[in-house]
Amino acid sequence: MSLKVFDLQCERDHVFEGWFSSAESYDSQRAGGLLSCPVCNSTAISKKLSAPRLNVSHIRAADTAPTAAPAQPGAAPVAAPALARMAKLQAEILRQMREMIRNTENVGVRFAEEARRMHEGEADERPIRGTATPAEREALANEGIAVMPIPEFLDDDRLQ
Known part of the structure; x- marks a missing residue:
């Protein structure tokens, strides 16, 4: 995909x-x-x-040696990982995020209620996921209960 x-x-x-x-x-x-x-x-x-990101790696100048720019006052050295390394890093991050989501309890539409119960000490704290309306998410935030949306492509339950 x-x-x-x-x-x-x-x-x-x-x-x-x-x-x-x-x-x-x-x-x-x-x-x-x-x-x-x-x-x-x-x-x-x-x-x-x-x-848009353009793939222009096939276009090469005759002189491909980079020229060093003069250092700016206060400038710090920086690096950009190679594209292949960056792609592997992003894939690993996505894999770990999916694994983390798989290790949560899906409480479905009871998400706001269960998050509130855990926050108030009425239920054991544990990683949960589910669905919440924008109004429920706002109410939870106003109560100091941190929640974060799960992008659809990371939630295996939504993809089935």
């Missing part, structure tokens, strides 16, 4: 990445209020303009 990666921004100017199975999936999730900012939980999300 080919994923679409969009740069998203909330009304408070927090920028984050969203991964979708298609542009239509982004549109339907946004229209359904399923997208929220991972920083502030705002559901007022928009796509930022972004340039």
Whole structure:
């Protein structure tokens, strides 16, 4: 499956990445209020303009040796991992995230109720997942209960 990666921004100017199975999936999730900012939980999300990633590795200049730019005052050395290494790193992160999600209890539509019970000490703390409406997510956040949406492509239960 080919994923679409969009740069998203909330009304408070927090920028984050969203991964979708298609542009239509982004549109339907946004229209359904399923997208929220991972920083502030705002559901007022928009796509930022972004340039497409072009594969131009086949275009090589005659002189491929990089020229060193003069150091800027206060500049620190930085590195960019090779694309293959970055792809392996991203794949490993996704694998670990999926594994973490698989090791949660799916409480379904009782998510908000169960998260509240755990927060209040009425139920044992454990990793849970489920579904919650935007209003339920907002109420939980207002009560100091941290929740985070699971992107559809990471939740094996949604893909079946």
